[in-house]
Amino acid sequence: MTQFPPPLSGSAQDETPDLRPKFNADGLIAAIAQDAGSGDVLMMAWMNADALAATLATRRATYWSRSRGELWVKGETSGHTQEVVEVRIDCDQDAVLLKVKQAGGACHTGRASCFYRIVPFDGSALSHDQDMG
């Protein structure tokens, strides 16, 4: 299991030059994948320490599958891989942002992004992004 140094407190965590991920009680941090070209947000998933380390080492997005309880190299079976161009981490280091070159659709439904449905403000039925089906 990969070990990272522990998170610091308050503003020290915001300003540290060290990667000190703040994993939750399940040992996970949130990971947002964004298309490096279009800027579209593609999906949100989770990483444990090994997934984060593997993503950095291989530049291929690797998550932790909470349903399967195992490392999940995105696209390993579907071919819909994510080549990681840049990794960012947020102020308190409990979320990472991956800028990726996405092969095929990011969503398991086959759509380009998991965020294909729009929630109307008035409580009416969800609508679909017409470009994503």
Place this chain on the structure above:
Amino acid sequence: MTQFPPPLSGSAQDETPDLRPKFNADGLIAAIAQDAGSGDVLMMAWMNADALAATLATRRATYWSRSRGELWVKGETSGHTQEVVEVRIDCDQDAVLLKVKQAGGACHTGRASCFYRIVPFDGSALSHDQDMG
């Protein structure tokens, strides 16, 4: 407490026209805020049912503060509000994407985005996005 209909299983959840948020064990879903103009991902936070309902009703981003244990109208004290232009929800409905017009910096550090640090692939020190300080 706002009540939404319960999530469905598998592909029924992916295709339902109903807003059926899948809250975690703490009653929360992830919320990603993205700048509606630039496409920059600004922050990730959490929403309970009331926060999601308030965001839709007021078009002002409202989260659940896990540290304070209360609803958090973004910018209520700082003035750094988020006017919500569009809300999207992902396939399994455990994450929402807000497209916002951000007043001031989204990050509590004063920076434009919480994702101001880049994680190098080689394990060296985090670098800063020069435009964000």
